Amino acid sequence: MLRRIGLGAALLALIGWAADAAPIPGSVQLLGSWIVQADNDASGKFAYCDATRDGGGALVHIGQxxxxxxQIGxxxxxxxxxxxxxxxxTLxxxxxxxxLVLRTASPTTLSTPLPDTSLVDALRQGDxxxxxxxxxxxxxxxDGSAAAINAAASCQQGYAASAAPPPASPAPSSQAAAQPPAVSAAPVATPTPGGMPPEVAQEVSNLQSNCQVMNKTPPPVGDYVTRIGLxxxxIDDWLINTGGITCAGLTGGGGGGSMVEIFVGLPNGHARKVFARYALGVEIRGSTVWLGSRGDQCRGSAAVPPAATKTCQVPLVWNKGTQRFDEGSPTNAQ
Incomplete structure (x- = not known):
């Protein structure tokens, strides 16, 4: 357990696995036996978020x-x-x-970037x-790895969004006639089949490829992709519920359920992933997404006491300030 080595020692170890990193004050979360936190690099810029736990003196770090x-370290x-x-x-x-081939980031730390999310998904689902x-x-x-890794992903999304540079200020009106038309820094996306932004199309392609590796025929895209304004x-947003494409292998994480991902549409035709976690099911009521949940996710309001709650429904609430979805108070607890 992390408490055996102490929070301070764990944080020092976190700094060590990316030698020039420093924890961002106020970012630390304790999720069971996991610590989730954000770190800046040597220049003070956001570097990554990761989830860490103890293994009897050694620590494992899973970060984005x-x-x-x-990356894993x-x-x-x-x-x-x-x-x-x-x-x-060998893991x-x-x-x-x-x-895997790991590189020594410091005398006491081994780490490596991961080429895709397959190992991370396996860590979410494993025991x-x-x-x-x-x-x-x-x-x-x-135990608790799915919640911890998902928290690290949400942490990364929040800090990466806040670290993005603001749009360029328009030129003064006196110079407007002399300046050529402004060109957007981000290219306009090329339309893909079904009108999906390239980021969503790539995720769909990855899921279909997983099925093909398993010699399974992927179901129609409409079985697991929903186009909706949230x-x-x-601008249209996109929800992927892998429960509709079980051959992709993203089911069973964190005690059951399927991976749910939400991509927010951008004005230039691209999209940004702002939410991902396992859920027991998805229900869309109007423009609100409700996720079937269980365990600690069903404890969060006076109406839902921390008793032996088994399942509930949790709404996702769009936060304009952080540009991501927050989880609202659970209902229909059973």
């Missing part, structure tokens, strides 16, 4: 960088590696092997993670 890429105070050294390890998630380093095996329980901007 400012650019959206995922391990810290052990007893290690003494040369910085910049490549170390071959086992519920006995399924994942060979036990084992790090094999030579003849030494270190295990980490993955933010009041007048």
């Amino acid at each position: 960088s400012a650019s959206g890429g995922w 391990f810290t052990n105070a007893s290690w003494q590696f040369a910085v910049g050294q490549d170390v071959t390890v 086992f998630i519920d006995r399924v092997p994942y060979p 036990m993670l084992t790090l094999q380093l030579g003849a030494v095996y270190t295990t980490f329980a993955l 933010t009041g901007s007048g």
Whole structure:
């Protein structure tokens, strides 16, 4: 448990796995045995958010960088590696092997960026993670991993959005006639089949590819993709419920359910992912998304006491300030 090594030690370890990083005050969240926090780089700019837990003296870190890429790292105070050294390890998630080459970010820390989300998704759904380093095996329980990783993703979305540069100010009116028309910094998206923004189309393609790898035929896109306005901007948003494409493998995380992702449409035809977590089901009432939930997600208001609540429905509320969805008070608890 993290409490065995103490919060201060855990935070110092977090700094170590990205040597020049520093925790952002007020960003720390405790989720069961996990710590979720945001970090700045050496220049004070947002660097990443990650979820960390103890494995009997060693720590595992699962993080998402400012650019959206995922990374995994391990810290052990007893290690003494040369910085910049490549170390071959094998990760086992519920006995399924994942060979990796990690690099030493510091003498006590190994880490690597991940090429896609497949390992992260496996960590969300798994029960036990084992790090094999030579003849030494270190295990980490993955209870609560889905909630912790989803919290890290939400943390990254919030800080990345706030760190984005503001739009350029228009030229003074006296110079307007002399200046050429302004060109948007972000290119206009090329339309894709079904009118999907490229980011949504890419996610759909990834899901379909997972099915094809399993020799399964993906169902029609309409079975798992919903085009709907959720933010009041007048631009279509996109909801992906992987419960409609079970062959993609994004089911069963965090005690059951399917991954739900929401992409907010942008004026230039692109879209930005602003929400992702496992849910027991999705219901859309008007312009509000309700997620079937369980456990701690069903505790959040005086109307829903922290008794032995099993399931509930949680609404998603658009937050204009942070440009993401917050989870509202649960209802229909059973």
